[in-house]
Amino acid sequence: MSAVAIIGTGQTRHASRRDDVSQPELVREAAEAALADAGVGPGDLDAVLLANMELFEGRALPELWAGEGAYAAGRPCMKVATGGTSGTSGCIAAFHQVAAGLFDVVLVVGYEKHSEGHAQTGMALTDPFWDRAVASGAVGNFALSVSQYVAERGVTEEQAALVAVKARRNAARNPHAHLQMAGLTVEEVLASRMLADPVRLLDMCPQSDGACAIVVASAEAARRRCRRPAWVLAAETRHEQPYIGDIDRRLVTMRTLRDAARAAYERAGVRRPLADLDVAEIYEPVSYAELAWYEALGLCAEGEAGRLVEGGVTAMDGELPVNPSGGVLSSNPVGASGVIRVAEAALQIHGRGGERQVEGASRALATGYGVYAWADVVVLGAQEAA
Amino acid sequence: MRRADGAAVAVAGVGESGPLACDPRSIPEMVLDAVEAALADASLGYDDVEAVVTASVDLFDGVTASNVAVTEVVGAVMRPETRISGDGICAAIHGACELLAGTCDTVLVVAHGKASMASHLALTEWAMDPVFLQPLGVGFLACAGLQARMLAEEDAGAVGRWADLAAARRADAGSDAIAGPCSVEEVLASPIVASPLRAGMAAPPGDGACAVALTARPPGAQREGRVLLTGAGWDLEPHSLGERDLRRWEGLRRASDRAYAAAGLDPSHPALDLAEPSCLYAHEEELFRAAAGVGEGVTVSPGGGLFAGAAPVASGLSRLADAARRIRAGTARRALAHGTWGPAGQAHAVAVLEADG
Numbered sequence: 001m002s003a004v005a006i007i008g009t010g011q012t013r014h015a016s017r018r019d020d021v022s023q024p025e026l027v028r029e030a031a032e033a034a035l036a037d038a039g040v041g042p043g044d045l046d047a048v049l050l051a052n053m054e055l056f057e058g059r060a061l062p063e064l065w066a067g068e069g070a071y072a073a074g075r076p077c078m079k080v081a082t083g084g085t086s087g088t089s090g091c092i093a094a095f096h097q098v099a100a101g102l103f104d105v106v107l108v109v110g111y112e113k114h115s116e117g118h119a120q121t122g123m124a125l126t127d128p129f130w131d132r133a134v135a136s137g138a139v140g141n142f143a144l145s146v147s148q149y150v151a152e153r154g155v156t157e158e159q160a161a162l163v164a165v166k167a168r169r170n171a172a173r174n175p176h177a178h179l180q181m182a183g184l185t186v187e188e189v190l191a192s193r194m195l196a197d198p199v200r201l202l203d204m205c206p207q208s209d210g211a212c213a214i215v216v217a218s219a220e221a222a223r224r225r226c227r228r229p230a231w232v233l234a235a236e237t238r239h240e241q242p243y244i245g246d247i248d249r250r251l252v253t254m255r256t257l258r259d260a261a262r263a264a265y266e267r268a269g270v271r272r273p274l275a276d277l278d279v280a281e282i283y284e285p286v287s288y289a290e291l292a293w294y295e296a297l298g299l300c301a302e303g304e305a306g307r308l309v310e311g312g313v314t315a316m317d318g319e320l321p322v323n324p325s326g327g328v329l330s331s332n333p334v335g336a337s338g339v340i341r342v343a344e345a346a347l348q349i350h351g352r353g354g355e356r357q358v359e360g361a362s363r364a365l366a367t368g369y370g371v372y373a374w375a376d377v378v379v380l381g382a383q384e385a386a
Numbered sequence: 387m388r389r390a391d392g393a394a395v396a397v398a399g400v401g402e403s404g405p406l407a408c409d410p411r412s413i414p415e416m417v418l419d420a421v422e423a424a425l426a427d428a429s430l431g432y433d434d435v436e437a438v439v440t441a442s443v444d445l446f447d448g449v450t451a452s453n454v455a456v457t458e459v460v461g462a463v464m465r466p467e468t469r470i471s472g473d474g475i476c477a478a479i480h481g482a483c484e485l486l487a488g489t490c491d492t493v494l495v496v497a498h499g500k501a502s503m504a505s506h507l508a509l510t511e512w513a514m515d516p517v518f519l520q521p522l523g524v525g526f527l528a529c530a531g532l533q534a535r536m537l538a539e540e541d542a543g544a545v546g547r548w549a550d551l552a553a554a555r556r557a558d559a560g561s562d563a564i565a566g567p568c569s570v571e572e573v574l575a576s577p578i579v580a581s582p583l584r585a586g587m588a589a590p591p592g593d594g595a596c597a598v599a600l601t602a603r604p605p606g607a608q609r610e611g612r613v614l615l616t617g618a619g620w621d622l623e624p625h626s627l628g629e630r631d632l633r634r635w636e637g638l639r640r641a642s643d644r645a646y647a648a649a650g651l652d653p654s655h656p657a658l659d660l661a662e663p664s665c666l667y668a669h670e671e672e673l674f675r676a677a678a679g680v681g682e683g684v685t686v687s688p689g690g691g692l693f694a695g696a697a698p699v700a701s702g703l704s705r706l707a708d709a710a711r712r713i714r715a716g717t718a719r720r721a722l723a724h725g726t727w728g729p730a731g732q733a734h735a736v737a738v739l740e741a742d743g
Contacts, residue, residue: 001487060445060513064728067622077622081471083451089468100486125450237466242454371451
């Protein structure tokens with residue numbers, strides 16, 4: 001892929017209800033912020049990509065209505081929708097359209113307005129014969145997979161709670177984050193309501209209204225317009241079997257994320273991910289998933305994820321801060337969540353992370369997670385690939 | 387459009403299932419048929435596919451992340467797949483971008499739509515602005531009617547021409563098509579569905595899947611009988627009908643201008659000999675010709691276009707497949723394939739196909 005970079009990012013305030021804005025207005029809030037951050041005007045945009053899971057709002061082809069919020073009228077516009085990976089896949093689609101030589105500056109906006117729909121209903125619209133009755137919705141299907149992961153790897157509920165606490169404490173330094181629980185403790189997580197054993201309320205991500213945008217530029221445009229572009233060093237996607245029962249030990253192996261990460265590391269020249277990466281923004285819908293992803297991403301050996309979080313290796317002051325933004329556990333507008341991962345990783349390279357900045361971050365990882373086990377992996381760097 | 391290494395995008399194989407008025411099979415079964423046909427046509431196997439781009443619309447399928455239903459049959463397990471939620475021709479264009487970006491050399495593009503599963507036109511109301519338009523019960527048919535009404539008010543002969551056009555397209559589609567041939571008189575006697583549009587002026591909805599294999603053709607490897615995708619363009623118009631001049635498809639003009647420029651063609655004389663538009667209503671063919679600069683000498687929809695059966699989402703990709711077949715058969719050298727979605731042609735995407743060599 002020829003050189004492509006992210007030159008600006010922007011996002012809304014994420015909240016359980018954003019009654020003050022319509023869906024196009026929510027999109028506009030993020031788009032406007034990203035353009036301002038990139039120092040470009042709407043007239044500079046060659047194309048737009050949207051990411052959104054339309055059944056969560058009960059809509060069809062929502063780009064037709066919301067596209068104008070992203071300055072899409074009169075421009076090429078496509079919408080990408082792949083479940084939770086919609087946002088990361090939308091970013092990756094933009095990387096391809098720019099690298100193909102079609103465009104110089106492309107805006108990607110992911111958004112979701114869960115308060116105008118019903119996420120559980122949306123997630124229950126799976127295969128009507130096999131899946132709908134047994135594994136519908138994030139809580140139920142994660143309870144199945146987390147139980148298996150806990151049984152095989154011996155992860156404890158305290159270790160999972162540490163992930164939940166880390167996310168919410170990081171979120172307290174992020175003005176955009178939905179959940180603000182700076183003082184959350186492990187005891188409070190363990191005392192929270194059991195949703196589906198072993199997943200508790202505070203182990204789970206919230207449902208948020210929110211939008212996030214990035215500005216993607218060709219190499220020439222990036223060098224001209226941005227002092228410190230976040231170069232796309234690698235972008236990989238892997239999809240998986242459609243039925244949860246057909247996926248071999250989903251969280252234990254998470255072979256999609258593992259293979260996508262290996263391919264991306266190879267392309268980006270990452271040999272020892274824990275040491276070579278400076279910051280990671282990973283898509284963890286549930287606390288236990290972050291532990292499983294540590295293993296799939298090669299940050300530790302199999303079965304060592306619990307010790308990684310206990311040792312503070314992934315805390316803000318650790319060797320590899322994971323989710324300085326507070327992650328999906330703190331804000332989850334689904335169609336935006338993947339864009340947020342990429343935007344937060346780019347923000348770190350840009351050095352515009354404010355209170356959540358990891359000092360001197362020059363290589364960042366972003367991941368997306370969708371449906372039962374779809375995975376996207378993006379590696380960004382301050383140095384353009386040779 | 388060329389890759390940095392000089393490679394071009396080739397349409398290596400096409401396959402279709404349908405369109406049928408009501409396919410009794412499940413969506414994965416329909417899609418499997420189309421994919422197997424496209425791979426066989428391209429002399430490729432599943433192992434040769436490096437990446438997949440699918441197109442589907444969740445509300446039309448009643449399934450969240452509706453490409454889940456086809457992941458296995460398109461060969462996307464443990465492979466890169468992305469899904470465009472829009473007309474299927476967009477998936478082909480994005481697949482071409484993946485080839486041009488240099489991340490792979492073979493992309494499988496697949497689109498499906500099954501109008502018989504629900505009242506498709508009623509579902510289109512859910513694509514309308516939910517504040518100002520959806521509460522009025524406005525869907526894509528009503529918008530097409532308003533557009534046709536504007537055209538007919540200024541042009542006394544318009545409705546008669548549309549009846550002629552519809553009858554001609556139905557005849558081109560042949561007697562095996564969903565609706566079958568009918569006379570101009572029958573079109574004019576058919577019930578009004580959205581004044582001044584009559585039932586006979588509308589392409590019959592259908593169930594169908596379409597698959598296209600795209601490959602990178604190295605420089606210097608020209609071959610007679612091969613088809614290249616040399617240009618692409620797409621565009622979104624404002625949503626509100628009041629913000630557009632409904633008498634023109636301005637979005638298509640911008641989209642086709644971009645595609646012609648990418649293909650190195652003069653937008654005022656694109657030198658096409660075939661056009662395969664996605665026209666759901668007869669009046670749209672006139673809008674298409676004017677916006678895309680398709681002159682009288684160009685053959686339009688020789689197989690009846692969507693009047694043979696319009697499967698949602700798959701329509702635009704099936705136009706591309708049809709155009710590729712005709713170029714391969716030697717009956718055309720350069721074609722414009724077109725897909726559209728949204729009310730009154732709000733969104734358009736086109737691709738220029740040319741004979742290789």
